[in-house]
Amino acid sequence: MTTVTRGACLATAVLLWFCVCIEGRPKNPGTSYKVLSPVTQDNLTVFPVVTESTYDTHRFLTLDEGLRSGSVVVTEEGGTPGLVRPRPPRDGSPEIWQELPQHPRRGAEVNRLVLTNNSDRPLILLAGEIVMGGKQDRVVGKDRLIPAKSEPIDLSVFCVEPHRWVETSALFGGAGFVMAQPSVRLKAMADKDQQAVWNEVARSKKFVADAVSAPAAQAIAGSSSYAKTMENREVQERMNAVAVPIERSYDKLMHELRAQNAVGAVVAVNGEIVWADVFASPSLLEKYWPKLVRSYAAEAVSALPGRATWVGAVLSAGDAQHFLDDFEARRESVESEPGVYRNTELVGRDFEAFVLTSLLPGTGFDVHIAKMRQ
Numbered sequence: 001m002t003t004v005t006r007g008a009c010l011a012t013a014v015l016l017w018f019c020v021c022i023e024g025r026p027k028n029p030g031t032s033y034k035v036l037s038p039v040t041q042d043n044l045t046v047f048p049v050v051t052e053s054t055y056d057t058h059r060f061l062t063l064d065e066g067l068r069s070g071s072v073v074v075t076e077e078g079g080t081p082g083l084v085r086p087r088p089p090r091d092g093s094p095e096i097w098q099e100l101p102q103h104p105r106r107g108a109e110v111n112r113l114v115l116t117n118n119s120d121r122p123l124i125l126l127a128g129e130i131v132m133g134g135k136q137d138r139v140v141g142k143d144r145l146i147p148a149k150s151e152p153i154d155l156s157v158f159c160v161e162p163h164r165w166v167e168t169s170a171l172f173g174g175a176g177f178v179m180a181q182p183s184v185r186l187k188a189m190a191d192k193d194q195q196a197v198w199n200e201v202a203r204s205k206k207f208v209a210d211a212v213s214a215p216a217a218q219a220i221a222g223s224s225s226y227a228k229t230m231e232n233r234e235v236q237e238r239m240n241a242v243a244v245p246i247e248r249s250y251d252k253l254m255h256e257l258r259a260q261n262a263v264g265a266v267v268a269v270n271g272e273i274v275w276a277d278v279f280a281s282p283s284l285l286e287k288y289w290p291k292l293v294r295s296y297a298a299e300a301v302s303a304l305p306g307r308a309t310w311v312g313a314v315l316s317a318g319d320a321q322h323f324l325d326d327f328e329a330r331r332e333s334v335e336s337e338p339g340v341y342r343n344t345e346l347v348g349r350d351f352e353a354f355v356l357t358s359l360l361p362g363t364g365f366d367v368h369i370a371k372m373r374q
Helices: 002-022 063-069 182-191 194-210 214-221 226-231 233-256 282-301 317-325
Strands: 033-035 039-041 044-051 072-076 083-087 096-100 112-117 123-125 129-132 138-140 144-146 153-159 173-179 261-269 272-279 331-337 341-347 351-358 366-373
Touching: 033 261, 033 317, 039 233, 044 233, 044 282, 044 317, 063 072, 063 123, 063 129, 063 282, 129 226, 138 182, 144 341, 144 351, 153 194, 173 282, 182 194, 182 272, 182 282, 182 351, 182 366, 194 214, 194 226, 194 282, 214 233, 226 233, 233 261, 233 282, 261 282, 261 317, 272 282, 272 317, 317 366
Parallel strands: none
Antiparallel strands: 033 044, 039 044, 044 261, 072 112, 083 096, 112 153, 123 144, 129 138, 129 173, 138 153, 261 272, 272 366, 331 341, 341 351, 351 366
């Protein structure tokens, strides 16, 4: 009996190893990337990340694209209207639309929204993306993929607008160029704790308010919205003062290195590496870059004055490369929707990383890697 049990265990282990291998997650997600010399503005430093191998990502839809076109609909839990889907035509006749059962109405909840992807393209959701409207603004809590023509799904989110529970509109819209800064994204992705998100939002708003004029600070204090804080005219000017030179320098650098494929960035604030975002293709990075670079700028603007020992500390590309290469995990957990995506969480000695892998037909590659210093 013992021999049979051990044999069965060995067979199971081999099968599990085989399943992981064929689904295509590399042992070390960082090994195929190269970090270039940085561009710096004030206390923000950005290291471009390039790679020799990229993937075809044209079929993927971003949240901004979906909300703008109306093909992606986000509503409060319990507020989903009657939904329709095209029924496949017969004998060449036009599409026939059919009503689907309504999503169960359980009433609005702080940490739940309902998303429907009516597009014929799979949707990418990135942790940190903000949707505005409903009873509160929310931030997406984790990276995931939503299949084309999907049924309504429960979307796990975190509130970034405490104190409001009054509906401003039934449907949610994107927050333009606003994406939650790395410190807020960290609380949502790694801590997965609403109070921690609220605390970080409050901290960020306080230090942003300290950096602007008294009238702007008063306007910030009078709003509970993190997104509206970041859209405040003076805050935008502060962020643009940091972000725009970074954008121009990054674009100039990549123009000079046409043979390189820019797919991401390693980010340092006050001389400390804090974050990295890496995508499967330059085109995906290009779509997210305006939001990302401003989220990095928001982190820089709201950084604690005098934090650490920053006095213009110089970081090398080697420092950033070391951060990006280290994926040695002490703990690993996987969340997966078979045939759609896998989200792997890797916890190391001083970092936490999330690897979103597409399992859709014809893919099997890492769509997005987010890595944060803990």
